[in-house]
Amino acid sequence: MSIPGLHKSFTRKNGVLHAEGVSLEKLAAKHDTPLFVYSRQAIEERCREVTTAFAAPRCRAFFSVKCNGNQSILGLVRKIGLGADIVSGGELFRAKQAGFTGEDIVFAGVGKRDEEIAAALRFRIKSFNVESIPELKKIDKIARKLNRKARISIRVNPDIDAKTHKHITTGTSANKFGLLIKEALKAGALIKGMKGVELNGLHFHIGSQITDPGPFVRTAKYARKCVAEFGRIGLEVRVLNFGGGFGVSYDGRQVTPVSIFARQVLGELAAIDQEVFIEPGRYIAAPSALLLTRVVYRKEAGKRVFLILDSGMNDLIRPVLYQAYHHIEPVRKRPGRKEKVDVVGPICETGDTFARERLLPRLEEGELLALTCAGAYCASMASNYNARPRPAEVLVSGTSAKVIRKRESYKDLVRLES
Ligand code: LLP
Secondary structure: OOOOOOOOOOOEOOEEEEEEEEEEHHHHHOOOOEEEEHHHHHHHHHHHHHHHOOOOOOOOOOOOOOEEHHHHHHHHHHHOEEEEOOOOEEEEEEEHHOOOOOHHEEEEEOOOOOHHHHHHHHHHEEEEEEHHHHHHHHHHHHHHHHOOOOOEEEEEOOOOOOOOOHHHHHOOOOOOOOOHHHEEEEEEEHHHOOOOEEEEEEEOOOEEEOOHHHHHHHHHHHHHHHHHHHHOOOOOOOOEOOOOOOOOOOOOOOOOHHHHHHHHHHHHOOOOEEEEEEEOOHHHHHHHEEEEEEEEEEEOOOOOOEEEEOOOOOOOOHHHHOOOOEEEEEOOOOOEEEEEEEEOOOOOOOOOEEEEEEEEEOOOOOEEEEEOOOOOOOOOHHOHEEEOOOOOEEEEEOEEEEEOOOOOOHHHOOOOOO
């Protein structure tokens, strides 16, 4: 039986949840909790699933560093042949440190600063995904000063609603991202007269956690129209970048695999021959990890039962920020009647709730739980709120487990302060 929200490399053996060949009870005893636990096999298989669906030589995938920029995770992804999709100077640094070359990197984001643009130009990145005309002018100016030519993809806002959570919808005209086609064509006309930049493609990213290929297919259709419109003003589009957004299953229900997205999108593009880029993050990383945590108290208050964990919204903010569902799995199988409980963290905010009225077996103080599907937008969005050191992270490979990020110490909390 597979565990909801996790790749099949997480299994139960003799009643105890394992990451590949390693027991989570053993990991908790050795590394303490809360602890992010990744499976190498999971990451590698998810990467291969993506690169098989969107196959070379026509396609290339750039892993979205914002979902998980850990050096070891980036290293695994890079070895399989993916590039890196970055949105800041910090992510450029992370990608460089993990061994990506300039040719492996595309750079999106609405607020690129001068020094971030200059650093990316010096590293000769593959493409800037440009989100506004002032940004285009800025890149041109800095590139001329540095005697470089920046390769540009104009991010087009297709005004297509991806029908996902409002905080992670990006492709409608109400969002701050990209340029509507009229403006994008104006940007194209400007590029023709610029010496510091050259157009290589168009970029689209309509949102995240998208489970219906429909909006992607509409975007691909729209992209074809855009290629024609750019052609009419004498600009060749060589690359179409569809961004990320492929959704995963957080609750165990089947979702559309990336191969179906690929078949439908590439089918829509069969009559044209542009290169196709994608920037998946969640699809690769989310089901490759869990957050291991322990029950600190079982508190009964009137009719409610609260399980208070040693992990909170500072470690995993998705439930409070997006009302996201994360499956909760007891590490040791507990037979018997289930009860409805509120699973909460220790933070002094009511929002610090992982689940309300969740049906779980009766769990006592000290027991271990796994919050699943925690490999994307969890560790990377963690904070020190309530002066809580961020969790350690381990990567399991077969029967061995390596610490890929040390647990922060109290000293780390004040290290940069005076
Ligand atoms: N490309 C661009 C330009 C993006 O903005 C994003 C995500 C991606 C690629 C990767 O999308 P993915 O394949 O991971 O869906 N924190 C939110 C998700 C925010 C997504 C932001 N952009 C969450 O936890 O659901």
